[in-house]
Amino acid sequence: MAGVPASLSGQDVGSFAYLTVKDRIPQILTKVIDTLHRHKSEFFEKHGEEGVEAEKKAISLLSKLRNELQTDKPIIPLVEKFVDTDIWNQYLEYQQSLINESDGKSRWFYSPWLFVECYMYRRIHEAIIQSPPINYFDVFKESKEQNFYESQESIIALCTHLQKLIKAIEDLDENQLKDEFFKLLQISLWGNKCDLSLSAGEGSSQKTDVVNSLEDLKPFILVNDVEHLWSLLRNCKKTREKASVISVYIVLDNSGFELVTDLILANFLLSSKLATEVHFYGKMIPWFVSDTTVHDFNWLIEQVKHANHKWMSKCGADWEDYIKMGKWVYHDHIFWTLPHEYCAMPQVAPDLYAELQKAHLILFKGDLNYRKLTGDRKWEFSVPFHQALNGFHPAPLCAIRTLKAEVQVGLQPGQGEQLMASEPSWWTTGKYGIFQYNGPL
Numbered sequence: 294m295a296g297v298p299a300s301l302s303g304q305d306v307g308s309f310a311y312l313t314v315k316d317r318i319p320q321i322l323t324k325v326i327d328t329l330h331r332h333k334s335e336f337f338e339k340h341g342e343e344g345v346e347a348e349k350k351a352i353s354l355l356s357k358l359r360n361e362l363q364t365d366k367p368i369i370p371l372v373e374k375f376v377d378t379d380i381w382n383q384y385l386e387y388q389q390s391l392i393n394e395s396d397g398k399s400r401w402f403y404s405p406w407l408f409v410e411c412y413m414y415r416r417i418h419e420a421i422i423q424s425p426p427i428n429y430f431d432v433f434k435e436s437k438e439q440n441f442y443e444s445q446e447s448i449i450a451l452c453t454h455l456q457k458l459i460k461a462i463e464d465l466d467e468n469q470l471k472d473e474f475f476k477l478l479q480i481s482l483w484g485n486k487c488d489l490s491l492s493a494g495e496g497s498s499q500k501t502d503v504v505n506s507l508e509d510l511k512p513f514i515l516v517n518d519v520e521h522l523w524s525l526l527r528n529c530k531k532t533r534e535k536a537s538v539i540s541v542y543i544v545l546d547n548s549g550f551e552l553v554t555d556l557i558l559a560n561f562l563l564s565s566k567l568a569t570e571v572h573f574y575g576k577m578i579p580w581f582v583s584d585t586t587v588h589d590f591n592w593l594i595e596q597v598k599h600a601n602h603k604w605m606s607k608c609g610a611d612w613e614d615y616i617k618m619g620k621w622v623y624h625d626h627i628f629w630t631l632p633h634e635y636c637a638m639p640q641v642a643p644d645l646y647a648e649l650q651k652a653h654l655i656l657f658k659g660d661l662n663y664r665k666l667t668g669d670r671k672w673e674f675s676v677p678f679h680q681a682l683n684g685f686h687p688a689p690l691c692a693i694r695t696l697k698a699e700v701q702v703g704l705q706p707g708q709g710e711q712l713m714a715s716e717p718s719w720w721t722t723g724k725y726g727i728f729q730y731n732g733p734l
């Protein structure tokens with residue numbers, strides 16, 4: 294692509310991309326294999342010998358995949374028919390076409406990191422769907438559920454905070470309402486620390502009291518465009534005709550604690566009338582360990598509803614009602630688990646792009662969404678976000694992410710260089726966060 298920098302890639306020895314391809318991805322694969330092993334008796338109980346055979350088959354496919362990766366074998370086409378197989382294989386050909394004759398085939402370390410990391414999760418899915426009757430099995434389900442259970446105390450604190458806030462919401466003046474909005478946005482931002490792929494599937498639950506930590510965490514917000522979000526939604530609310538809609542779209546990231554923070558924010562948007570509808574986008578297949586699928590979404594709401602805590606179960610019951618009333622709508626689309634950067638959406642998934650154009654505001658949660666928004670490229674730190682989006686402007690949007698990959702744009706001159714000098718791992722540990730807005734001001 295002309296005019297854009299090179300992609301991050303595992304060929305840069307010592308980079309975070311390199312370490313991910315070399316260490317983290319194989320570790321995740323090993324964990325997946327182990328998970329299948331541990332479910333052997335469950336497969337036997339459900340499906341008899343056929344279940345055990347299927348488990349063996351999935352494990353052998355995954356071991357083969359791990360070997361391909363560790364020996365930097367060529368990236369091979371997908372074989373099992375699924376809704377996105379052809380698109381994936383076309384993309385593989387496209388990646389191949391970018392490589393010179395002399396450089397040979399697309400390989401794990403040599404190709405763009407975003408592409409190979411997405412490909413790895415898609416191959417895990419392929420191994421599962423090639424192994425009926427266990428082709429329904431979500432290899433990451435256990436760890437997503439564990440993250441939810443281990444974050445119970447923080448979830449109770451958040452639900453209680455929200456219910457108290459809602460009780461008093463009519464009495465809040467504009468400034469107070471704005472402060473509460475900012476608080477819940479920050480909670481949703483820091484909720485993104487809890488993804489499970491950075492920790493290679495090891496626990497990453499929320500145990501501290503987030504609401505009371507917000508002030509201490511403020512210095513770690515490197516780009517903070519929340520005022521723009523407030524102005525945008527407040528203006529929508531003020532100028533709204535009686536029956537008209539204000540819709541906020543949330544492109545979800547991780548299930549478990551992060552999803553709770555997103556639902557709390559979505560609940561506040563309705564209660565404050567800053568939005569009248571919230572649309573959620575999740576993943577169609579298990580993805581990057583902790584990402585939300587429709588099963589995770591429904592499971593989590595069910596759990597919150599049946600919790601043995603007054604305010605938590607109230608939240609769950611309200612959330613179920615919002616879904617029944619159509620005020621909350623869950624969608625999925627295969628595009629979110631393709632390897633493409635978002636500037637390709639109008640060509641690859643024009644229907645989705647047209648849907649997103651209807652939003653008043655789109656919130657993109659998490660690091661992977663940021664990588665896809667910016668194309669996962671070696672941008673200079675001070676390049677404007679608008680430029681890095683490379684033509685992807687469906688509606689006003691905001692990226693809300695903690696930094697876990699070596700890509701960051703829109704910083705003040707010198708800001709990135711200074712961080713680099715004082716703290717070289719600043720952009721990969723999840724310690725820093727951003728609210729980065731693009732849209733009319």
Ligand SMILES: O=P(O)(O)OC[C@H]1O[C@](O)(CO)[C@@H](O)[C@@H]1O
Pocket residue numbers: 313317410485488489490491546547581658659660661662664695697698
């Ligand atoms: O859940 P998130 O915030 O998208 O984070 C997933 C992140 O995990 C990693 O894949 C680690 O491999 C990041 O580089 C990636 O972007």
Ligand SMILES: [Mn+2]
Pocket residue numbers: 488489490546547581583584659661
């Ligand atoms: Mn994720």
